[in-house]
Amino acid sequence: MRLVFMGPPGAGKGTQAKAVAEKYGVTHVSSGDIFRTEIAGNTELGGQIKAYLDSGALVPDEITVKAVVGRLGAARGADGWLLDGFPRTQAQAEALDEALEDDGEKLSAVIYLEVDTEIIVKRMAGRRVCPNCGRSYHTEHIPPKVEGTCDACGTRLITRDDDKPETVRQRLATYQQATTPLIEYYDRRGLLIRTDGTGTPDQVRARLFEQLKEVECG
Numbered sequence: 001m002r003l004v005f006m007g008p009p010g011a012g013k014g015t016q017a018k019a020v021a022e023k024y025g026v027t028h029v030s031s032g033d034i035f036r037t038e039i040a041g042n043t044e045l046g047g048q049i050k051a052y053l054d055s056g057a058l059v060p061d062e063i064t065v066k067a068v069v070g071r072l073g074a075a076r077g078a079d080g081w082l083l084d085g086f087p088r089t090q091a092q093a094e095a096l097d098e099a100l101e102d103d104g105e106k107l108s109a110v111i112y113l114e115v116d117t118e119i120i121v122k123r124m125a126g127r128r129v130c131p132n133c134g135r136s137y138h139t140e141h142i143p144p145k146v147e148g149t150c151d152a153c154g155t156r157l158i159t160r161d162d163d164k165p166e167t168v169r170q171r172l173a174t175y176q177q178a179t180t181p182l183i184e185y186y187d188r189r190g191l192l193i194r195t196d197g198t199g200t201p202d203q204v205r206a207r208l209f210e211q212l213k214e215v216e217c218g
């Protein structure tokens with residue numbers, strides 16, 4: 001299965017992508033996680049991209065395509081992959097199309113998680129993430145068992161640098177402008193699946209798994 005997860009910042013892409021990747025045994029590739037790992041590791045790439053993430057702007061296409069599409073090769077021959085947060089621009093979507101064509105593969109579906117802005121702002125304000133394993137929590141909706149500590153690996157949870165209100169506003173504006181045209185791009189090709197992203201994470205997951213049954217059957 002080869003899936004793309006789309007949706008506004010804070011829609012729950014990462015939360016649901018982890019569940020889907022586990023269920024189907026596919027590789028979860030998150031562009032945001034890749035970039036945050038580079039920044040945390042003080043690598044050359046991390047230095048080039050930090051200002052974009054800090055301001056809520058997109059990392060330039062050339063850098064992003066190289067960083068993300070390059071990793072899909074590692075999932076070749078496996079049960080597939082799930083792209084979370086990529087593509088985000090028309091140029092990235094076209095680069096993905098080319099990479100798929102080169103490999104003689106096709107996208108199975110594009111999941112579009114739909115959530116209203118009001119809910120999104122609340123979700124991001126309460127988000128806490130594990131800097132070690134990437135799992136995300138919410139102070140109110142999805143609290144860890146021990147306050148401030150990752151259930152999975154025991155690491156101290158942090159607030160993402162780009163979850164400040166002014167950066168969240170910029171990320172939402174960037175999404176509207178650069179990424180929403182892709183909804184139609186994939187819809188026209190019959191690949192788009194709209195998933196209601198509201199409700200508890202379990203409710204969203206159940207909806208998603210139901211919709212994915214049809215994708216599985218081809």
Ligand code: AP5
Pocket residue numbers: 007008009010011012013014015016031032033035052053054056057058059060064084085086087088089092123124126127128136137138139141142162171197198199200201202204
């Ligand atoms: P990225 O990391 O992709 O961020 P994003 O798209 O803004 O999305 P988030 O990760 O913030 O949210 P999510 O949808 O994964 O939601 P989550 O599951 O965490 O990108 C960050 C930056 O990197 C970009 O701004 C850009 O600079 C750069 N970048 C990345 N990809 C790029 C690309 N392709 N091109 C160029 N630049 C790129 O959930 C959010 C919160 O809500 C959590 O606290 C969670 O616990 C909680 N939650 C989840 N589901 C529910 C629910 N059902 N009910 C209640 N709470 C919930």
Ligand code: MG
Pocket residue numbers: 013014015030032085
């Ligand atoms: Mg995410």
